[in-house]
Amino acid sequence: MSEGIKDTSGLSEAAAQSRASVLRSRAESYIALSRHDAAIADLTESIALVPDNARAWRLRGESHRVIERYDTALDDFDEALKLEPDSAYALGSRGQTYAAMGRLEEAMADFEHALTLSPDSLWILEAKADALVDLDRLDEALTEHGKIIALNEELAYSWVARGDLYQRMNFYPEAIDDYTKALEADPDYVRALSRRGEALRMADRYEEALADLNRALELEPGNDRALGSRGAVLSELGDNEAALKDLDAAIELDPDYIWAYRVRGEIFQELDRHEEAVADFTRALHLEAEE
Template identity: 30%
Template sequence: MRISALLILVALSLFASGCPKDVPPAVSLTPEQKAEQEREATAAAALDHAMQLMHDGQFLDPETALDYLDQALDLDPTLTTARYQRAGILITKERYDEALADLDYIVEHRPDYMQAHYTRGFLMLQRNDFREAAREYTKVIKADSTMAEAYVRRGLSYLNLDRADEAVDDFTNALALDPANLDANYNRGMAYMRIREFELALKDLSQAFILDSDNSRIIMARARAAMELKLFTRAAADLQRAIAMEPSRNALYALLAEALKGTDDMDGAIEALRKASALAQASGDEGMAETYRRQLEEYLDQTYP
């Protein structure tokens, strides 16, 4: 009886581990299947070589990385990561049509690949296709509502579509996520300017100035907001600061003339307009030079009737 029990235990052990006769026969691949496996393995290796050249989100040698990515996609066009990385390199080279072709392929075959939608939105902004850009960033925001930059870029799209109220909402959402976001502060200020909320615009543009006090674009925008609020002395100070950074920009002198006129400094305004006209003339912008000359004549007539 003991021997029978032992035999049963041995049999069960063999059954559990699988007897030789239970092992399925090896599947033999056709030559085509073997070739396909080899192509996929070679493509994966090329992609791996490319990714080894990446450090801190950037390729150390973009040209070599691009060669590897081209090889990978020639062998296996379905490699999503390779397509996305190639699109990124092509964008840095301003080969936007080729980059867009890669991104279009990805969003068609992998609609859940949000990085591709985000980058495609960037290209749509580059092309001034603001409706399509807004659609792409809406997809990104629905997938991840914590991306401040997605709100900023959709807000820019809305602002260019004259949907300033919606732009304000998006920039506000971005600032709730990242209060120090320079683009959100600046562009919400510009959106407030669009809807003539000048006090709010001045507040946002002043915050943007705190974040980047050497940006003449921000200083110029803040001066415009101050002028709308009849804060001419403040606007003039901002414009003089901007002129110190960009002394050859004729538009700054023209704005300074308006600000100085608001402070009743007509001599200063006249001198600023003369400078604006001379700079426009020197740069070959005859149209603006003539505009400034006509404005100068008006100022002269008002000052010395």
């Protein structure tokens, strides 16, 4: 039971409604604090008191979704949508749940319905774009990212998200442009610096890449991806000793960092350190097989 819960049998209807309302409000604060089990306890009591409140079902579903209890979350969102069939929030959240379960077509149906009700909802557009990427419908995902950026060009995250998609599609100049836009909005955005550094590396612009990755690591020294990328850049610039130091640090931070093993293996191979190269390639193959 959540904090302060008491025996509620025998409450009048007005008292039950009042208690249920306070429980819902407290649950929202628990959710903001990421105390989802406490939120679920409050919402469960609230639903027992007032079963026809769609918000309570939706909030409980959201808590279940965040802690990856997806089947239970779906049940709650279904109940919320029985009470409020045109809730864009419940539809979007249920779509996110379907997407997390790999049920992408059902997710898309919910996102499409939600966007007919709330066409400018950034988080639903983002969720739809992510689902389109998972469906390998990348051009359509780009269109959704364009809509997101058009709604608010000041959001650095939105430029980075589209930049990441461009990079996935090997459109490196476009990715670099988007990361640059993100950094105009937020000059110390580590992800934008790290990802632009990687895109610059892929475009063979190594000195510029190094500058971005150095800045990213000044801001966040323990960023394993930036360390891995800088290691690759340093290797391209002929400094294998420094490259290995970065890759060692990246792997120490994330022992399952497949790409870092592959790059380090290639450097070992170039240095005729073949036993170490074999060990890294073997580790990379083992991790890939586990995915």
